[in-house]
Amino acid sequence: GIQVEQSPPDLILQEGANSTLRCNFSDSVNNLQWFHQNPWGQLINLFYIPSGTKQNGRLSATTVATERYSLLYISSSQTTDSGVYFCAVERAKIIFGKGTRLHILP
Amino acid sequence: SAVISQKPSRDICQRGTSLTIQCQVDSQVTMMFWYRQQPGQSLTLIATANQGSEATYESGFVIDKFPISRPNLTFSTLTVSNMSPEDSSIYLCSVEDLSLGAFFGQGTRLTVV
Numbered sequence: 001g002i003q004v005e006q007s008p009p010d011l012i013l014q015e016g017a018n019s020t021l022r023c024n025f026s027d028s029v030n031n032l033q034w035f036h037q038n039p040w041g042q043l044i045n046l047f048y049i050p051s052g053t054k055q056n057g058r059l060s061a062t063t064v065a066t067e068r069y070s071l072l073y074i075s076s077s078q079t080t081d082s083g084v085y086f087c088a089v090e091r092a093k094i095i096f097g098k099g100t101r102l103h104i105l106p
Numbered sequence: 107s108a109v110i111s112q113k114p115s116r117d118i119c120q121r122g123t124s125l126t127i128q129c130q131v132d133s134q135v136t137m138m139f140w141y142r143q144q145p146g147q148s149l150t151l152i153a154t155a156n157q158g159s160e161a162t163y164e165s166g167f168v169i170d171k172f173p174i175s176r177p178n179l180t181f182s183t184l185t186v187s188n189m190s191p192e193d194s195s196i197y198l199c200s201v202e203d204l205s206l207g208a209f210f211g212q213g214t215r216l217t218v219v
Contacts, residue, residue, distance in 0.1 A: 033207045041143075041196050041213045045107070048207035086148065093164075094139075094200075094208055096148045 002027045004097035006087050012103045013077050021072040021100045023087030031090040032063050034072050037099070038083045046072070046085075077104045108133055108201050112211030119189055119218050126185045127214045129199035134179035139200040139208075140172070149198065155182045189218045 003026040013019055023032070034046040047054050047061040049070065054061055058078075063070040074081055084099040109132040119125050129138060140152040152172055153161040161174040175183045186193055198213045 031207060035210075041215060043149075043198065043210040043213070045207060045209060048205075088149075088208070090208075093151055093154075094202075096150075098148045 002029065002089060002091055002095050004087060004089055004095055006085075006097035006100050008100060009098065010101045010103075012105065014105050015077055015079060017077050017104075018073070018075045019077060019102065021074070021085050021087075021102075023070040023072070023089075023097055025068050025070075025087075025089050027068070027091070028065070029089040029091050032065075032070050033088045033090075033094075034061055034070070035086040035088065036081075036083055037086060043086070074102075077102075079104045079106050107203060107206055108135065108209050110199060110201060110209060110211035112199055112214055114214055115212060116215040117217070119216065121190050121218055123189055124185055124187045125189065125216060126183050127197055127199075129182045129184070129211055131180045131201055135201045136179070137202065138176065138182045139202070140174065140182070140184045141198045141200060141210075143196040143198065143213075145194065152184070152197075186216065189216075191218045194218045 005024045007022045031050045036044045049061045049063045051065045058075045060073045082104045086099045087097045111130045138155045141149045143149045152167045153163045155161045155174045155176040157176045173185045196213045199211045202208045
């Protein structure tokens with residue numbers, strides 16, 4: 001099956017810093033999404049981005065489908081950005097990466 | 107985007123008992139999906155529930171342990187049967203939008219003691 005690898009696994013940053021999270025996948029996919037799981041366990045859709053670039057406030061994402069990777073950019077981090085960020089790809093079914101655990105220090 | 111209500115939000119259960127989790131969607135959907143997230147882990151698909159037919163289970167998950175109902179196009183239940191501490195996880199239901207991707211309920215945090 002498709003392998004989804006996210007890096008880094010853990011990231012600790014000071015409030016106000018910028019970060020880049022990466023998602024590599026091993027085969028062509030139909031769709032790709034980024035999620036944020038907050039400390040209460042809720043999964044929030046960030047981007048549905050099978051290809052190209054999208055921006056939403058301080059967050060943006062780029063997927064280069066031909067090279068099988070996607071990047072999530074977080075600028076001017078806030079403590080509320082803390083949590084786990086998951087990349088999920090879809091072919092016959094949705095497969096999640098293991099996530100990047102982000103901790104923003106005040 | 108779909109609004110998904112899941113309940114209970116959390117529960118603590120005795121081993122050997124069963125828990126039924128409910129998932130309600132605010133619009134009609136063909137397929138509903140159930141996921142498990144073990145502590146500190148990623149999400150794993152348990153099964154796909156279609157209205158009017160038996161659920162399709164992923165490798166490693168069986169109907170006797172995780173029976174699923176799908177009585178109509180807006181509702182589904184997942185039962186975790188004969189629970190053991192290893193079943194302690196977050197269970198999430200999900201639906202998919204063709205142009206917006208997957209959306210999740212708030213999850214059910216289950217602790218088995």
